[in-house]
Amino acid sequence: MTNSEMAQQVQSHFPKSSVASRFHNQLEVVTDAAQAPAVLATMKSLGFEHLSNITCVDWIKYNRFDVTYNVWSYQHRIHAVVKVSVERRVNSGEGPEVPTALHVWPQAQAYEREVHEMFGIIFAGNPDLSPLFLHNWQDIPPLRKDFDTEKYSRQAYGVGGEGEGEAQ
Amino acid sequence: MSDWVEIKKIAENDEYATYDYFFGPNHPGMHGNFGYVCDVVGSTIVRVRVNAGQLHRGFEKLMEQNLWFQNISLIPRICVVDPDPNEVAYCTAVERLFGIDIPVRAKYLRSLALEMSRMTSFLMGMGALGAMMGLYSVMYRMLTDRDHLLDMFEWLTGHRIYHMYNLPGGVRRDLPEGFVTKFMELLRELEFNLREWDSLLFENPVVHKRLKGIGTVTAEQAVGIGLTGPNLRATGFVADVRKDDPYAAYPYLDFDVITTEGGDALARAVQIRKEYEMTIGLIRQIIEKMPGGDTKVFLGNPLKFRVPSGDTYARVESSKGEYGYYVVSDGGLKPYRVSVRGPSLPAGLALCHEHLPGMRIDDIAIWMASLAVCPPDIDR
Numbered sequence: 001m002t003n004s005e006m007a008q009q010v011q012s013h014f015p016k017s018s019v020a021s022r023f024h025n026q027l028e029v030v031t032d033a034a035q036a037p038a039v040l041a042t043m044k045s046l047g048f049e050h051l052s053n054i055t056c057v058d059w060i061k062y063n064r065f066d067v068t069y070n071v072w073s074y075q076h077r078i079h080a081v082v083k084v085s086v087e088r089r090v091n092s093g094e095g096p097e098v099p100t101a102l103h104v105w106p107q108a109q110a111y112e113r114e115v116h117e118m119f120g121i122i123f124a125g126n127p128d129l130s131p132l133f134l135h136n137w138q139d140i141p142p143l144r145k146d147f148d149t150e151k152y153s154r155q156a157y158g159v160g161g162e163g164e165g166e167a168q
Numbered sequence: 169m170s171d172w173v174e175i176k177k178i179a180e181n182d183e184y185a186t187y188d189y190f191f192g193p194n195h196p197g198m199h200g201n202f203g204y205v206c207d208v209v210g211s212t213i214v215r216v217r218v219n220a221g222q223l224h225r226g227f228e229k230l231m232e233q234n235l236w237f238q239n240i241s242l243i244p245r246i247c248v249v250d251p252d253p254n255e256v257a258y259c260t261a262v263e264r265l266f267g268i269d270i271p272v273r274a275k276y277l278r279s280l281a282l283e284m285s286r287m288t289s290f291l292m293g294m295g296a297l298g299a300m301m302g303l304y305s306v307m308y309r310m311l312t313d314r315d316h317l318l319d320m321f322e323w324l325t326g327h328r329i330y331h332m333y334n335l336p337g338g339v340r341r342d343l344p345e346g347f348v349t350k351f352m353e354l355l356r357e358l359e360f361n362l363r364e365w366d367s368l369l370f371e372n373p374v375v376h377k378r379l380k381g382i383g384t385v386t387a388e389q390a391v392g393i394g395l396t397g398p399n400l401r402a403t404g405f406v407a408d409v410r411k412d413d414p415y416a417a418y419p420y421l422d423f424d425v426i427t428t429e430g431g432d433a434l435a436r437a438v439q440i441r442k443e444y445e446m447t448i449g450l451i452r453q454i455i456e457k458m459p460g461g462d463t464k465v466f467l468g469n470p471l472k473f474r475v476p477s478g479d480t481y482a483r484v485e486s487s488k489g490e491y492g493y494y495v496v497s498d499g500g501l502k503p504y505r506v507s508v509r510g511p512s513l514p515a516g517l518a519l520c521h522e523h524l525p526g527m528r529i530d531d532i533a534i535w536m537a538s539l540a541v542c543p544p545d546i547d548r
Contacts, residue, residue, distance in 0.1 A: 022480075023480060025413065026480065049391055050391060050394065052483070052492050053494070053507065055494055055507035057504070068494065070492065070509065072413075074391070074412070077412045079481055079483075081481060081494075106392060109518065114225075118225060132218070132221065132517075133220055133224050133225060133547065134221060134224060142225070143225060143228065143229060149229060
């Protein structure tokens with residue numbers, strides 16, 4: 001099966017999502033948080049059994065997060081990039097929320113914990129979103145685009161301030 | 169904080185006490201900045217926690233602040249023993265977004281560097297596995313051979329460990345004069361040494377006794393948890409990125425996917441040995457079939473290099489499994505986002521909770537070495 005045939009098949013299941021084939025063996029599915037569990041479960045039943053990773057892209061200028069699932073089908077040899085777009089509600093109390101993919105790919109646990117602590121995405125239904133890499137982190141999630149690495153380094157390590165480090 | 173720095177007594181009765189046992193980051197059996205905190209009763213593990221994060225995704229954040237070409241010097245550092253898959257995955261993603269195809273000779277040179285890197289990594293991995301069982305002579309012998317390969321790398325690329333050989337658009341330099349002759353001699357020597365390793369390691373009864381039954385996974389479990397590469401093929405599952413999602417010169421090469429039945433540490437060791445032999449064959453094939461021509465496409469001033477906006481995922485079969493780079497561009501001078509898929513993350517962070525409880529302390533290092541858990545690609 002080619003990626004354009006697979007794209008048609010996915011599109012027929014989810015007419016509201018945007019599905020496109022690209023490059024020689026890739027597939028792009030853009031959906032929203034409400035449809036995400038159905039889309040991911042369907043993708044798995046269509047043969048996308050290998051979850052390469054879950055990651056997130058912070059589109060600060062469009063005010064949205066793209067939670068991205070990279071999945072691969074051993075059977076069809078097609079790669080699918082499933083993007084779940086959520087509004088970038090970082091200052092409100094609720095935070096951006098995406099349903100968990102744990103019931104589809106159990107190994108999503110490690111990736112969801114990571115995306116949660118690096119971007120602040122809440123995976124609804126995941127029982128354990130405790131920090132995995134960061135220890136005693138007080139600042140905003142660090143892989144977000146509004147996190148200022150220079151300012152953080154100055155505060156945390158007290159170096160490179162105004163005029164400091166030049167005279168000596 | 170205090171519960172992470174002190175040895176904590178968890179429970180105690182008249183006969184025994186349960187303690188927190190730190191396996192890493194400073195431990196002879198741990199090769200990297202990573203650790204497991206185990207609750208142990210006697211020498212048996214009952215629960216394990218992951219102590220990761222000494223690199224806290226600093227690589228990914230740093231890549232967003234560098235130019236597209238600058239990242240080449242950063243990327244190989246994600247995996248010390250097998251750096252080239254990182255470079256190739258990143259370059260493939262960039263080239264795909266840019267919409268160019270590189271010269272065929274450059275593809276062959278990439279495959280050559282990848283296979284050489286795979287050999288160095290296997291030697292390090294097998295040596296480490298031997299050392300974890302107390303067979304240090306295996307490690308010393310294998311590191312000698314690895315050093316000979318590193319000499320070749322130095323000749324080819326100018327660097328021993330981090331080669332920075334691949335660039336978007338091709339490779340940095342062509343084969344030096346006299347390289348092929350010397351390299352063929354070395355390959356004969358390495359192939360000859362395989363017999364010695366068979367007697368030292370693979371046919372050693374001690375090794376069989378220690379490895380048999382450690383960390384057994386079935387093919388179904390392995391796919392479910394996301395294991396790839398030799399770990400997946402050691403369960404009998406036929407999958408190889410080089411065949412399934414070909415890159416570099418692999419579409420032009422003739423090879424079969426090798427598998428082993430069993431799924432335990434012994435099967436994985438046998439699988440690595442088979443793949444090592446296959447790699448020697450692949451290198452011979454690459455050198456034989458390599459056509460002439462250019463080694464790179466000039467993409468303009470690296471300081472002003474821009475990649476058209478878009479995103480793609482490129483995967484490469486490394487010695488440990490699937491290395492993937494998800495690269496996003498917004499059309500700017502720097503990558504908008506680079507996300508790395510490390511091959512040892514599923515084993516190191518997920519599988520440990522299933523396998524380590526019930527195991528003895530002395531088997532943790534063997535379990536890690538047999539699954540090739542490489543901490544830097546968990547943290548990156």
